[in-house]
Amino acid sequence: MPEDLYEILTEHPTEAASFLRERFAVYNYEKNDTLNNEDKSLRPIFETKLGKLYQCDCLDLLPSIGTETVDSVFADPPFNLNKNYGAKVNDDLAEEKYLRWSYQWLEECCRVLKIGGSLFVYNIPKWNIYYSSFLSKRLTFRHWIAVNIKLCLPIPGRLYPSHYSLLYFSKGKPKTFNNIRVPIPTCRHCKGEIKDYGGHRNKLNPKGLNLTDVWDDIPPVRHKKYKNRSANELSVKLLNRVLSLSTNENDLVLDPFGGAGTTFFVAEKLKRNWIGSEIEDCSPIIERFSRELIIN
Numbered sequence: 064m065p066e067d068l069y070e071i072l073t074e075h076p077t078e079a080a081s082f083l084r085e086r087f088a089v090y091n092y093e094k095n096d097t098l099n100n101e102d103k104s105l106r107p108i109f110e111t112k113l114g115k116l117y118q119c120d121c122l123d124l125l126p127s128i129g130t131e132t133v134d135s136v137f138a139d140p141p142f143n144l145n146k147n148y149g150a151k152v153n154d155d156l157a158e159e160k161y162l163r164w165s166y167q168w169l170e171e172c173c174r175v176l177k178i179g180g181s182l183f184v185y186n187i188p189k190w191n192i193y194y195s196s197f198l199s200k201r202l203t204f205r206h207w208i209a210v211n212i213k214l215c216l217p218i219p220g221r222l223y224p225s226h227y228s229l230l231y232f233s234k235g236k237p238k239t240f241n242n243i244r245v246p247i248p249t250c251r252h253c254k255g256e257i258k259d260y261g262g263h264r265n266k267l268n269p270k271g272l273n274l275t276d277v278w279d280d281i282p283p284v285r286h287k288k289y290k291n292r293s294a295n296e297l298s299v300k301l302l303n304r305v306l307s308l309s310t311n312e313n314d315l316v317l318d319p320f321g322g323a324g325t326t327f328f329v330a331e332k333l334k335r336n337w338i339g340s341e342i343e344d345c346s347p348i349i350e351r352f353s354r355e356l357i358i359n
């Protein structure tokens with residue numbers, strides 16, 4: 064080895080190792096097939112036959128999850144838009160701090176993902192461009208899915224924001240990619256089909272259209288009656304699609320940012336194992352399960 068490189072490696076072993084890991088996306092974590100949290104003070108606040116919910120900072124839970132044990136990660140973090148999630152969450156960080164924090168949990172999510180596993184991150188485009196760059200060094204880019212949002216406030220001097228970004232990466236070639244078909248779109252009023260398919264309507268698959276990377280059929284969860292938690296609950300339809308596409312029964316799904324528990328709830332319904340954390344009050348998740356699902 065050239066002498067100057069040898070010097071760098073011996074004098075700065077930690078920095079050199081993390082530089083090489085970053086550059087080549089190679090990690091030397093110990094592989095562990097099970098959760099190894101029994102020796103720590105982490106105890107689930109809620110359990111079903113399939114899942115475990117921890118009321119804690121995800122940065123405390125993630126290190127306790129074995130390397131390459133999770134089939135699919137779905138993460139919907141706070142967007143740093145100064146929303147009030149509760150006393151333990153500061154959603155108004157300096158940009159650099161928000162990104163540094165994001166890279167910490169993203170790194171852990173990459174580590175726990177099985178080879179061939181999938182990772183989805185839901186955020187506004189402003190943050191997901193940084194996340195993409197970070198993730199591209201570690202995982203394989205699959206899609207930037209635009210999830211059309213029907214209503215939000217116009218911002219003066221800017222284009223009208225009309226989509227959230229759902230990043231989809233996999234650890235190498237995806238081991239599960241279930242083909243999802245969607246119904247042919249029809250007019251809400253006259254019920255007629257919206258497009259004419261350039262005269263090839265008869266060639267369409269009767270089971271529906273292939274899913275594209277623009278999802279404009281995801282309803283917002285707005286009505287109080289259907290909301291399980293006040294802040295930022297996602298639609299069951301979105302999670303149904305993500306988990307059906309990327310996992311099979313008995314697979315393990317991780318969501319570090321539980322919120323109202325949509326991921327856990329859908330995972331349970333689809334017979335996937337699940338694990339996750341929520342730093343604030345978990346009672347909306349627990350109540351949702353007891354209200355909408357028969358447990359055990």
Ligand SMILES: C[S@@+](CC[C@H](N)C(=O)[O-])C[C@H]1O[C@@H](n2cnc3c(N)ncnc32)[C@H](O)[C@@H]1O
Nearest residue numbers: 120121139148295296297320322323324325342
């Ligand atoms: C955007 S919401 C997630 C909503 C969820 N996807 C749903 O459909 O209900 C983000 C959640 O992450 C939680 N949170 C914020 N920081 C956290 C952290 N460090 N660890 C665990 N949960 C955190 C917030 O309290 C909030 O409930």
